[in-house]
Structures are given as structure tokens and as C-alpha cells.
Amino acid sequence: MDARSHMTYIENTTISFFQNEFGFHFDEENKKRLKYLLTNRMKKNGLTSEKKYLEFICSKKGTHERQFMIDSFTVGETYFFRNSHHWNALKNKILPEIIRNKVVRNDMSLRVWSAACSSGEESYSLAIMISENMPHYKKWDIEILATDINEVSLNHARQGIYRESAFRETMDDCKNKYFSKSRGRYRIRNCFRKMITFEHFNLISKNGFPKHYSCFDIIFCRNVLMYFTSNIAAHIMEHIYQALNDEGYLFLGHAESHIIKNFSFKPLSFDNAFVYQKQRKKVNPLKKDTLEINKLQQKRKCIQKHPFEYLKNKSRNDSHINLSDKNYFHEALNLYSIGKIDDAQMLLNKNNHNKNLYSLILVGLIYVYKKDLQAAQIIFNEAQMIHDLTPETYMLGAMIHEEMNRFSEAINGCRNAIFLDQTFFYPHFRLGEMYRKLGDKEKMHKSFNNALKILHLEHSNRFKLFCVGYNKEFLEDYLKSNQ
Numbered sequence: 001m002d003a004r005s006h007m008t009y010i011e012n013t014t015i016s017f018f019q020n021e022f023g024f025h026f027d028e029e030n031k032k033r034l035k036y037l038l039t040n041r042m043k044k045n046g047l048t049s050e051k052k053y054l055e056f057i058c059s060k061k062g063t064h065e066r067q068f069m070i071d072s073f074t075v076g077e078t079y080f081f082r083n084s085h086h087w088n089a090l091k092n093k094i095l096p097e098i099i100r101n102k103v104v105r106n107d108m109s110l111r112v113w114s115a116a117c118s119s120g121e122e123s124y125s126l127a128i129m130i131s132e133n134m135p136h137y138k139k140w141d142i143e144i145l146a147t148d149i150n151e152v153s154l155n156h157a158r159q160g161i162y163r164e165s166a167f168r169e170t171m172d173d174c175k176n177k178y179f180s181k182s183r184g185r186y187r188i189r190n191c192f193r194k195m196i197t198f199e200h201f202n203l204i205s206k207n208g209f210p211k212h213y214s215c216f217d218i219i220f221c222r223n224v225l226m227y228f229t230s231n232i233a234a235h236i237m238e239h240i241y242q243a244l245n246d247e248g249y250l251f252l253g254h255a256e257s258h259i260i261k262n263f264s265f266k267p268l269s270f271d272n273a274f275v276y277q278k279q280r281k282k283v284n285p286l287k288k289d290t291l292e293i294n295k296l297q298q299k300r301k302c303i304q305k306h307p308f309e310y311l312k313n314k315s316r317n318d319s320h321i322n323l324s325d326k327n328y329f330h331e332a333l334n335l336y337s338i339g340k341i342d343d344a345q346m347l348l349n350k351n352n353h354n355k356n357l358y359s360l361i362l363v364g365l366i367y368v369y370k371k372d373l374q375a376a377q378i379i380f381n382e383a384q385m386i387h388d389l390t391p392e393t394y395m396l397g398a399m400i401h402e403e404m405n406r407f408s409e410a411i412n413g414c415r416n417a418i419f420l421d422q423t424f425f426y427p428h429f430r431l432g433e434m435y436r437k438l439g440d441k442e443k444m445h446k447s448f449n450n451a452l453k454i455l456h457l458e459h460s461n462r463f464k465l466f467c468v469g470y471n472k473e474f475l476e477d478y479l480k481s482n483q
């Protein structure tokens with residue numbers, strides 16, 4: 001690789017890092033800014049290469065520097081009562097409806113989340129609106145959570161002091177009633193500050209949403225998802241959907257409504273605004289409830305932290321995951337391995353694939369092949385429900401992450417798969433490929449070496465399942481040439 005293409009490669013790696021970890025979008029303008037900032041920040045931190053800089057911000061020591069970069073690349077444009085149609089809908093329809101329903105149920109609580117609150121104008125608008133429109137609001141248990149990834153904006157929000165420009169859609173009497181003015185700035189009254197909890201939170205958090213981000217009656221998630229790729233936005237929406245109560249309300253920015261198309265929301269139209277109401281859960285027997293999913297996630301965390309401890313106490317019953325258990329699975333696998341993907345899919349659908357773990361995994365792999373990652377993710381969840389310690393399921397999960405360029409999760413998935421079965425060829429191979437992409441030659445060689453050692457031991461059906469389009473001889477040559 002010549003010096004110039006090496007630089008481009010590293011820049012791309014830095015861009016991928018920020019895209020995958022925080023969802024940032026890099027247009028040409030932002031790429032130029034990144035280049036400029038990288039040069040300055042490397043100098044400031046005494047680092048001699050971008051690779052070292054990237055390693056630094058990924059390390060614990062580099063937390064502040066990472067936050068500095070996050071703060072530099074987030075767009076915090078916002079103001080009080082932005083999009084007046086939303087606020088009219090909230091005031092005239094949604095709050096009265098929620099109050100009516102809650103009073104009937106004798107439930108005097110209200111939980112609201114302003115996700116991506118920026119400098120706090122949206123969250124204070126919520127506090128003001130609730131206090132103005134909920135009779136006896138002090139008797140209610142009202143919680144407003146406001147989160148953002150940008151620490152500078154969050155500090156601004158916590159201070160609650162604003163310039164005139166933050167009030168471009170606010171009536172003067174509201175400004176005078178709820179703010180105190182000093183030296184040309186407006187400070188929100190303390191009683192509203194006390195209604196809100198501000199927290200730092202990355203919507204693309206690797207660990208999903210914290211447990212207390214749940215049971216919301218209203219979520220405002222406006223003008224942030226539009227900056228993410230559609231896969232990332234859909235992934236966040238999955239969590240937002242779970243965090244909302246049944247029949248809870250979701251507010252999105254104007255350009256963001258397409259993101260909910262695969263979720264069960266009812267669009268409600270008010271003048272020029274749409275608000276989305278979560279439909280009552282349809283019970284899916286395989287995905288019983290969030291509690292069960294949380295339990296599985298806990299187990300997965302446990303595996304990552306103390307793998308051997310966890311397995312020691314677990315007797316594995318693999319009888320139902322026998323690779324040779326159903327004829328139709330073999331038939332589908334053969335069709336898949338010769339490229340007749342649609343035929344394989346049809347056969348699996350016809351035979352109620354979700355009864356058999358390996359058929360399910362094959363369906364998941366077909367979705368990955370077809371780049372329908374949302375469907376693949378659903379199949380992955382179902383496979384985990386059937387048996388949560390199956391290396392092949394972890395590998396499917398890793399492949400979904402890799403397709404989304406979420407390399408750290410994909411690497412984790414491969415490692416879990418290897419941990420459960422060290423003779424599983426494909427995770428070693430994929431690790432090598434991912435380390436190559438990330439520019440880590442040492443780890444790439446190590447993974448390829450491991451892959452080569454076990455290539456010929458791999459079970460033929462599992463080889464067909466994961467290595468479609470390859471044969472062992474080809475892979476052997478390929479791995480040897482990369483040693």
C-alpha cells in the first residue's frame with residue numbers, strides 16, 4: 001500500500017469508527033473537518049499517526065478526547081416549542097387523552113423522554129406544557145428524562161440559560177412567566193429544572209437501552225434519526241418501540257416518519273403534524289415479552305464477562321439442534337449451497353422452519369444474503385429463544401453486525417461463537433477478514449492461521465451453511481496466501 005492510500009485507509013477507518021459507534025454522517029464537508037481536526041488533535045495529544053489516535057480514543061485514557069470529537073460532530077440546532085403543530089397536538093389531544101385514561105385506571109404517573117434533547121429547549125418545553133395543561137400536576141408523579149450524546153449541550157441544558165434566539169416560536173408571555181431575565185439572557189425557573197433528569201446517552205449504545213429507559217407514555221425523538229443510516233435508525237427504533245408503553249405516543253421529526261414503517265404504530269394526524277401511537281402488543285409465542293429478552297441479554301453479558309463460569313453450571317442439551325434432524329433442512333441446505341436461494345427459502349417456509357433451530361439459522365442466513373437485515377435480526381432473536389448457547393446462532397448475529405459495519409459487535413459475536421466451539425471454522429475466518437478491514441495485521445494473521453488449522457475438520461453441513469460459494473481447497477489456498 002503506498003503512503004497516500006494508507007492515509008485514506010486510516011481516515012476511512014476513523015470515519016467507520018464514528019459512523020458505527022455514534023451514527024455520525026460524514027459528507028464531504030465533514031470529512032474535511034475531520035481531516036483538519038485529526039491533524040490538530042494528534043499534535044495536541046502528542047500522537048504520531050491516525051492509527052494511534054484511533055487507538056487512543058478507543059481506550060479508557062482517551063475518554064475525554066473521544067467526547068471532544070463527539071461534541072465537535074453533533075448538530076445541536078433546536079429551540080423552544082419547535083414545530084408548533086406538535087405542541088398543539090400534545091396540548092389539545094394527547095395530554096387530555098392520556099390524563100383521561102390514567103385517571104380511569106387510578107394511575108397518576110406520567111413518564112416522558114426527550115431523546116436527543118440537545119441544549120434542553122425541547123425538554124423544558126415539555127415541562128412547561130405539562131405544568132400548564134395537567135390539572136393538579138404537582139399531585140402527579142411526573143418524570144421527564146432528557147438525554148443526549150453531546151456533553152457540552154447537556155451542560156448547557158442543565159444550566160438552563162438561553163439567548164433570545166432560542167425563543168423564535170415562543171409567545172412573549174410564556175418567556176416572561178417561566179424565565180427570569182438577566183443581562184440579556186433567560187434562565188428557566190427552578191421548578192422546571194427539577195422536573196427533568198438530564199443524562200448522557202448514546203442512542204447507538206452497544207448494550208442496548210438501560211432498564212430504566214422503559215414504560216414511557218411519550219417519547220420525543222426528533223431530528224436525530226435522520227442523521228443515521230437506515231439500518232442504524234431501524235435498530236434504534238426497535239429499542240424506542242420497546243421503551244414505549246402500549247398506546248404511548250412517539251414524536252418524530254418531519255423527515256423521519258419512514259423509519260417506523262416496519263413497526264406497529266398508528267399514525268395520528270393533527271393539522272400539519274403526525275404523531276405515532278404504539279399499537280397494543282400482538283403476542284408472538286416465540287417472543288413472549290421483553291422480560292424474557294432482558295433475561296437472555298443478561299445471560300449473554302454473563303457469557304462475555306465470565307464465559308467458563310457460566311458454562312460450568314450449564315448442562316447443554318443439544319438433542320434438538322442436531323444438524324441432520326430433518327430431511328427438508330438437508331434439501332434446503334443443498335439448494336442454498338448451489339445458489340438456489342429462493343427455492344431453499346420457499347421450502348423452509350413451507351415446512352414451518354421455526355420449529356427447528358438450524359432451519360431457522362438457515363432462514364436468517366438467507367436474509368443476510370438478501371441484505372434484509374431487519375428480518376435477519378428477528379430470526380436471530382427467535383433462534384436465541386430456542387437455544388441461547390449455540391455457536392451458529394452467535395455467528396448469525398455476528399454476520400448481521402458485520403453487514404451493518406458494526407465491527408466491534410461482530411467481533412464479539414465471532415468470539416462468542418468460538419468460545420462455544422473452537423473448531424467452528426467460519427468465525428475464525430470472518431475475524432481474519434474483519435481485522436484485515438480494520439488494519440490489524442497481527443490479529444488478521446492469527447485468525448487466518450487458526451482458521452487454516454481447523455478448515456479440514458469442519459463439519460460438512462456447517463461448512464455448507466456458512467461458507468456458501470466456497471470450497472475447502474479454495475479457502476486453503478486463500479488462507480495460505482495470507483499467512
Ligand SMILES: C[S@@+](CC[C@H](N)C(=O)[O-])C[C@H]1O[C@@H](n2cnc3c(N)ncnc32)[C@H](O)[C@@H]1O
Pocket residue numbers: 022023074075076077078079082115116117118119122147148149150153201202203204221222223224253
Ligand atoms: C438537531 S438536534 C435535535 C434536538 C431536538 N430533539 C429538536 O428536535 O429540536 C440533534 C441532537 O441529536 C444528538 N445526537 C446525535 N447523535 C446522537 C446519538 N448517537 N445519541 C444521542 N444523541 C445524539 C446531538 O448531539 C444533537 O443534540
